[in-house]
Amino acid sequence: MKKLLAITILLISNLCFSQLKSVIINSETKEKIQYVNIWVENENIGTTSNEKGEFKLEINVTKTILFSAIGFETKKISSDLIKETLELKPLTTKLDEVIISSKKTTQELIIGEFKKSKINHYFGCGIKPWITARFFKYNDEYEKTQFLKKIRILTKSDVKDSKFNIRLYGVSENGEPENYIYDQNIIGIAKKGKKTTEIDISELNIEFPENGFFIAIEWLIIENNKYEYKYTMEGSRKKLDGTSYEPAIGTLPAETDENSWIFNQGKWRKIWKNAGTSKKYKDKYSLMAIELTLTN
Structure with a gap:
């Protein structure tokens, strides 16, 4: 199917x-x-x-x-x-990476651009929650556009207005997501179908950390996101019941796993290599299709 x-x-x-x-x-x-x-x-x-x-x-x-x-x-x-x-218990850690200040937007820079029409591979969620994260490395050219303005994510949803959570993490010594750079939920809402979902975070006034950061997508196992469907296994005509929690998140093929992590069973681990998929993605690593707009 x-x-x-x-x-x-x-x-x-x-x-x-x-x-x-x-x-x-x-x-x-x-x-x-x-x-x-x-x-x-x-x-x-x-x-x-x-x-x-x-x-x-x-x-x-x-x-x-x-x-x-x-x-x-x-x-x-x-x-x-x-x-x-x-x-x-609420966290009491000071979020040093969050800079609150008044600013006048005059410049923008877009990183991680993707073409929606070129993507046909997705991360999806079954009946348990999980989180997948993409690392964004700091570059000296970001100095003049150091604030995070918009996050654009390729989503595909079989239900109307499915919700997902965005977590913003710093990076640990071993390169995995660690500590929040913003300590509140950022809820994204994906419309039905294949869409580019945009989340405006300009009012949060978050500065791009110099050691880089992770944008993590967290699936929510809630009734509004539930999608039930029928499917058949290869070689069989018997229809089986399936359940997913929307939305699916579009991915790009990557040569290495250095920028992609997943959190499941209570632990962070590197993303796995694709197998048995289309030629474009086979033996590659999946990197979430996320575009980030920076501003001054």
Whole structure:
């Protein structure tokens, strides 16, 4: 089926017998926290809290559960200790890379340009959340246009107005995403179909860090993003039920994996090499189609 051929999806295989149910709140303000990504550590099982901070997660035995949300400390807890409410502690780290100042826009520079018509390969999401990140290296030519203005992403959605989260990370000593350069959710909304989705971040006044930074796309396992479809396996006529969480994110073929990372099972790791895809992408690494507009 076209959907299976065109989209790389993290495959899920699990047996579930019991259900966790809780509401996630801020430990200080007691406000509910939406869009928290939740994983069973070292397994392909997970979900996302909804707009009311609620989540449900099915597991078969006691597991370690990992909770990750922008602006909060990552939390690991045994599943048998999760009660009706679960608290996350706000981060107190100073965001040195965020520069707040008044500025008058007179110059712009676009990096990472792509052609929508040339892209037919995507990252997609099955029934568990995951994050993929692209690294943008600093260049001396950015000195005169040091502020981040717009992010443009190639999206393909089978549902109307699917939501995804954008995380902005710094870079660790070993080159992986680490620490936020902006500590709030940046929600993108993808219209139905193949679109170039634009997110204006000019009001955030974020300066391009001199050691580079990551733009990370986080899929949200929420009802609004759910898409159910039928498909058949090669060599069989039997129709099977499939579920994805939209949108899919367009990718470009890259010769190396140095700028692409994924976060799943609670860990960052390098992107995998493509196999069994079109000639253009075969034996290449997938790099998200992201265009960045810089300004002064």
